[in-house]
Amino acid sequence: MATASIETDYLIVGAGAVGMAFADVLLSESDADIVIVDSHHQPGGHWNDAYPFVRLHQPSAFYGVSSRQLGSGKVDAVGLNEGLYELATGAEVRAYFVDVMQQQFLPSGRVRFFPMSDYTGEGQFVSRLTGETHTVKAKRHVDATWLKTSVPSTHTPSFSIADGVRFVTPNQLPGITEPPKQFVIVGGGKTGIDTAIWLLDQGVDAARIQWIMPRDAWLLNRKKTQPGIEFFEHSIGAQADQMAAIAEAGSIEDLFDRLEAAGMMLRIDRSVRPEMFHGATVSEAEVDALRQIDGIVRMGRVSEIAPGKIVLDGGTLDVDPEAVIIDCSARAIPNTKIKPIFEGDSITPQTVRAYLPVFSAAFIAHIDLAYRSDAVRNQFCSVVPLPDSLPDWLHMTAINSANQFRWSQEPELRRWLRDNRLDGFGKIASEIPKDDMDKRAVIQRLRENAAPAMANLQRLAAAAG
Numbered sequence: 422m423a424t425a426s427i428e429t430d431y432l433i434v435g436a437g438a439v440g441m442a443f444a445d446v447l448l449s450e451s452d453a454d455i456v457i458v459d460s461h462h463q464p465g466g467h468w469n470d471a472y473p474f475v476r477l478h479q480p481s482a483f484y485g486v487s488s489r490q491l492g493s494g495k496v497d498a499v500g501l502n503e504g505l506y507e508l509a510t511g512a513e514v515r516a517y518f519v520d521v522m523q524q525q526f527l528p529s530g531r532v533r534f535f536p537m538s539d540y541t542g543e544g545q546f547v548s549r550l551t552g553e554t555h556t557v558k559a560k561r562h563v564d565a566t567w568l569k570t571s572v573p574s575t576h577t578p579s580f581s582i583a584d585g586v587r588f589v590t591p592n593q594l595p596g597i598t599e600p601p602k603q604f605v606i607v608g609g610g611k612t613g614i615d616t617a618i619w620l621l622d623q624g625v626d627a628a629r630i631q632w633i634m635p636r637d638a639w640l641l642n643r644k645k646t647q648p649g650i651e652f653f654e655h656s657i658g659a660q661a662d663q664m665a666a667i668a669e670a671g672s673i674e675d676l677f678d679r680l681e682a683a684g685m686m687l688r689i690d691r692s693v694r695p696e697m698f699h700g701a702t703v704s705e706a707e708v709d710a711l712r713q714i715d716g717i718v719r720m721g722r723v724s725e726i727a728p729g730k731i732v733l734d735g736g737t738l739d740v741d742p743e744a745v746i747i748d749c750s751a752r753a754i755p756n757t758k759i760k761p762i763f764e765g766d767s768i769t770p771q772t773v774r775a776y777l778p779v780f781s782a783a784f785i786a787h788i789d790l791a792y793r794s795d796a797v798r799n800q801f802c803s804v805v806p807l808p809d810s811l812p813d814w815l816h817m818t819a820i821n822s823a824n825q826f827r828w829s830q831e832p833e834l835r836r837w838l839r840d841n842r843l844d845g846f847g848k849i850a851s852e853i854p855k856d857d858m859d860k861r862a863v864i865q866r867l868r869e870n871a872a873p874a875m876a877n878l879q880r881l882a883a884a885a886g
């Protein structure tokens with residue numbers, strides 16, 4: 422098969438949100454030439470495989486690439502996100518990334534995009550359609566595939582499924598024509614939440630839904646992550662509340678109780694103490710809707726599904742033999758491994774601010790361009806690990822806060838953060854009028870609690886083991 426050679430400044434593998442956000446900053450802040458390779462047919466990564474009713478769980482206002490707004494910046498007037506900033510649908514996210522590629526990247530003349538191509542390592546990629554192999558000589562190699570995002574339509578479940586079971590992914594739900602007596606959702610993460618809400622929204626009686634939830638999760642309250650100044654008391658106020666809670670908590674349980682009392686953390690069942698935290702973000706109205714479902718099954722993880730029964734760690738669950746069983750067991754970001762972001766010619770974007778992999782990719786691209794040594798770059802970019810358990814939340818918050826502090830010491834980075842749309846909150850914090858004493862008091866409370874909070878965080882983390 423034919424081979425071709427290409428020279429470029431940056432080879433980016435992965436045209437998902439991370440690769441796109443990275444390339445966008447290179448285009449805006451340098452004159453670099455860029456080659457992007459992806460095995461999908463268009464940019465957008467996992468959003469190309471998403472279920473049809475997926476939406477962002479954070480406001481569109483701070484998702485996508487730095488240079489282009491996503492959505493119309495409106496507040497939803499109806500639905501379970503009413504009163505909060507709009508959440509792009511999967512279709513909107515896909516169309517957005519296609520527009521970024523077609524209207525910005527390719528017309529720049531500095532980006533060459535190779536879709537339907539598998540990167541095989543050592544600077545080589547192979548077209549899935551022509552079989553042609555390209556060899557790329559690049560000054561920088563960017564691995565924008567590190568998060569290994571996993572969604573139900575492309576992952577392999579970890580349990581066995583016997584013939585005759587009506588086992589579907591959420592993608593197949595809108596194709597159902599025969600109403601089943603029962604729906605069984607497997608998985609307590611964000612996909613399980615989205616699926617339960619969609620079924621309820623379609624008019625399915627909550628009594629017909631069984632929800633297999635190996636672990637309950639603490640959920641972030643979306644009202645506390647709103648970007649507009651009118652939400653200042655909620656968003657910046659929540660950060661001040663969080664600092665105070667961390668400073669004053671006597672134990673990890675006490676800390677989460679305080680975060681719940683401050684409205685930052687939500688849980689579906691107030692009688693169950695969650696053990697999981699993956700950063701899923703929901704509205705209060707969504708949680709209220711989910712509370713209609715009584716059939717929550719807390720019997721551990723599924724090992725086997727056969728017609729009429731589901732085998733779990735904690736026993737066997739009888740279900741209707743015709744039940745539709747929905748696989749929501751893919752872990753969105755399964756790769757919790759971390760490595761240095763800057764290593765010679767290689768750059769591996771990871772999360773440098775909690776919950777925001779896309780902001781992180783843009784920030785890392787800026788750091789690559791603005792600073793010369795890998796040691797300095799990595800100092801600005803400590804990897805904020807992705808959380809799974811409650812102690813992980815402590816670790817995540819400690820590193821996240823240390824990064825924020827480090828960045829705040831650099832006037833150039835402060836400016837960059839304030840002007841970057843993916844930052845979400847930098848702008849509102851910097852735009853408080855001098856005479857707005859209420860808002861200034863919130864900032865003051867945040868600052869006053871910062872040092873005691875960081876000291877207590879270490880103590881809580883040591884006690885949590």
Ligand SMILES: Cc1cc2nc3c(=O)[nH]c(=O)nc-3n(C[C@H](O)[C@H](O)[C@H](O)COP(=O)(O)OP(=O)(O)OC[C@H]3O[C@@H](n4cnc5c(N)ncnc54)[C@H](O)[C@@H]3O)c2cc1C
Pocket residue numbers: 434435436437438439440458459460461465466467468471475476477478479484538539540541565566567568569570571572753754776777778779
């Ligand atoms: C349902 C869902 C909702 C989410 N909502 C949010 C949200 O609201 N806010 C938020 O911040 N995050 C959200 N996330 C997290 C999400 O993972 C990130 O926002 C982001 O989309 C991840 O992008 P990525 O580029 O790292 O990964 P991906 O989207 O997986 O992109 C990686 C790309 O690399 C390609 N690739 C991999 N290996 C190769 C190879 N060898 N050769 C060629 N190409 C390769 C893949 O085909 C893919 O297109 C959500 C995740 C899910 C699953």
